[in-house]
Amino acid sequence: MALHETESEVARAMLYAVQGGKGLRAFLVIESARLFGIARTHAAPAAAAIEALHSYSLVHDDxxxxxDxxxxxxxxxxxxxxxxxxxVLAGDALQALAFELVLQTVCPAEQRILLGxxxxxAAGVRGMVGGQMRDIAAESRGAPLSLxxxxxxxxxxxxxxxxxxxxAGAVMAGEDQVALRRYGDCLGLAFQIADDVLDVEGDAAAVGKAVGKDAGRGKATFVSHLGLDGAKRRASDLVAEACDALSVYGEKxxxxxxxxxFVISRRN
Known part of the structure; x- marks a missing residue:
């Protein structure tokens, strides 16, 4: 069905929102699937789904x-x-698209349902949205958050x-997720610490967004608690833990x- 002109405007905003990112989450989906012999083409819908969902979160976060x-x-x-x-509508539509895409992943029906x-x-109140709400509430609570x-x-x-x-790859394959979950948990925290470091050290032109906002707001971060060098050491330790979690997969x-x-060495 052809889109109405006003619907096409939202579609253009959706496309604009997903362009230019690092694609880290999609990359993780494809690579985790590869560990279990799952073809890139079979995992691609799930990879596209997570990028759509992540992009929606950024549109609304901004x-x-x-x-702001x-x-x-x-x-x-x-x-x-x-x-x-x-x-708002582009973000809403990207979120809906994410679930449309994830259900197109080529794997057994039971695994597709589990993926969705x-x-x-992960996206809701027990995950991303809940974390965002905690972050917003912290701004008005009067005391900085603890580490x-x-x-x-x-x-x-x-x-x-x-x-x-x-x-995601383990889910698609119906295999144990423990090692990859541990890897992902450590990686996610290291990624955020690297973001906090970039907010202090980064250049806005290279990072692609405003920097120095956390300090300007007096916001508690890993850097404010651990210091710049301490935060970098913590991120490095987390990466080591993430890599150790993958030992069950060997060189694959x-x-x-x-x-x-890469996550802790990036400049954007």
């Missing part, structure tokens, strides 16, 4: 009622390029989708180990 950001991935945020209404159900869990509280918050806000991506998992190392 809105004035949330983080003007720049994302080196270009104007969706609500600046269009307006808030289009941004676990994605909903344990930040860790729990980020395990949902950032880590849940990364952990889902890392375990080397690309996933390299991805973990």
């Amino acid at each position: 809105l004035p009622c949330m983080d 950001d003007d720049l994302r991935r080196g270009k104007p945020t969706v609500h600046r390029q269009w307006d808030e209404t289009v941004a 159900r676990s994605l909903a869990d 344990d509280e930040i860790t729990a918050l980020q395990a949902g806000k950032t880590g849940a989708l990364i952990s889902w991506s890392a375990a 998992a080397e690309t996933l180990r390299q991805a973990a190392r």
